[in-house]
Amino acid sequence: MSEENKNNDQGHNSDQPGKKKKTEDFPIQEYRLVPAHEDYAGYEEDEIDLIELAKTIWDNRKLIYKFVAIGVVIGVAVALLSTKEYKSSATLMPEYATESGGGSVSRLLQQYGGLLGISSGGSYNSASSAIRVQLYPQIVSSLSFQQKLAAHNFYFPDYDTTASLMEYYLEIQKPGVLGYLKKFTIGLPGTIIGAIFGGEDAQPNTFDQNADPEIIELSKDEMQVIENLRQRVTASLDEESGIITVSVQMTDPKLAAEMADFTIQELTDYLVEYRTEKVLRDLKFVEEQLAEAEERFEEAQIALADFRDSNQGALTNRARTQEQQLQSEYDLAFNLYNGLTQEYEQAKLRVQEETPVFKVLQPVQVPVNDETSGAMILIVFVMLSGIASIGWIFIKQFLESNPFEKKTEN
Numbered sequence: 001m002s003e004e005n006k007n008n009d010q011g012h013n014s015d016q017p018g019k020k021k022k023t024e025d026f027p028i029q030e031y032r033l034v035p036a037h038e039d040y041a042g043y044e045e046d047e048i049d050l051i052e053l054a055k056t057i058w059d060n061r062k063l064i065y066k067f068v069a070i071g072v073v074i075g076v077a078v079a080l081l082s083t084k085e086y087k088s089s090a091t092l093m094p095e096y097a098t099e100s101g102g103g104s105v106s107r108l109l110q111q112y113g114g115l116l117g118i119s120s121g122g123s124y125n126s127a128s129s130a131i132r133v134q135l136y137p138q139i140v141s142s143l144s145f146q147q148k149l150a151a152h153n154f155y156f157p158d159y160d161t162t163a164s165l166m167e168y169y170l171e172i173q174k175p176g177v178l179g180y181l182k183k184f185t186i187g188l189p190g191t192i193i194g195a196i197f198g199g200e201d202a203q204p205n206t207f208d209q210n211a212d213p214e215i216i217e218l219s220k221d222e223m224q225v226i227e228n229l230r231q232r233v234t235a236s237l238d239e240e241s242g243i244i245t246v247s248v249q250m251t252d253p254k255l256a257a258e259m260a261d262f263t264i265q266e267l268t269d270y271l272v273e274y275r276t277e278k279v280l281r282d283l284k285f286v287e288e289q290l291a292e293a294e295e296r297f298e299e300a301q302i303a304l305a306d307f308r309d310s311n312q313g314a315l316t317n318r319a320r321t322q323e324q325q326l327q328s329e330y331d332l333a334f335n336l337y338n339g340l341t342q343e344y345e346q347a348k349l350r351v352q353e354e355t356p357v358f359k360v361l362q363p364v365q366v367p368v369n370d371e372t373s374g375a376m377i378l379i380v381f382v383m384l385s386g387i388a389s390i391g392w393i394f395i396k397q398f399l400e401s402n403p404f405e406k407k408t409e410n
Contacts, residue, residue: 085251086256089260090363091362133237139235147216156172170225283344286340
């Protein structure tokens, strides 16, 4: 072996440790190509192509025009044939609970009760509280309240008659053109079923204005009238100011104003009755006891006077004892009568103190403009017809490209 070959072999051997070290410092990394899952194969196909959707809508624009034209015609017809609705409203300032220390009447009674012959020690502190204003809307929508409203008589200028709301909706009112269309189109199945199985509608009207308020019995038609009135007569609360707004919507402006005024009167009467019910019961009880005490006092007074008139001069011991008994009965009857008289005066003051005072901030006004907006009705029908046309386009496209139908044909 020549020296050149030896040097090459030595150089080659001397490079081996370096290569081994370099391999250890930088290990070999492997990369594997894994095929995508089958679920991702049609991912791009499942994405909604907005351009394709816009193109589909544009290609079927004539169909959309037809739907919108039909919607315009129907909207104009409904706007012209719809009954005008008028809304009357008023605002009411709610009453608040009586303070625990009593009102001005109680303070007046404490200061000057002795001069009036009324004991100042029996001062009255209100134990009752006002109804929370959050309950006012529930009171108006309650069945008993709506029943009173339905039983009240109002004047209906369209028919030139005076009747209750219950009689008006059940016997007098006649449905308009839209009412007949609804009855014989959308409501046709219900009309047929009611004619076949509806034995209840043939029953006479059982609505009684003087019925027992504890038990209310209404027919199906009467309950529908109550539900209609609940939608037309409402009360709402403004949480920030605490003001109650009573609103009534009817087909005649004067009728709406009259119903709003009646609703406010009934609501205030209900609240006054609630606040004064306990003190009025106390007043009635004290008044009955006072009448009995007055009769007893007069009898004792007459008996004592008769005894003294018949026993003049020196009295025997037995006569003195009898006079003392009559005097004791007289004193007892007088004290009882005097005490009940004071309680009776206090009870009247309590009724006055517990009677709330309501203030109508905005009085009832006969509405001038109706609430039926023809432009809004037209816009709604145009929008609905446009949405219906677009929905029909995609439904038709889906049915044409349905894979299940293709498999069936194959």
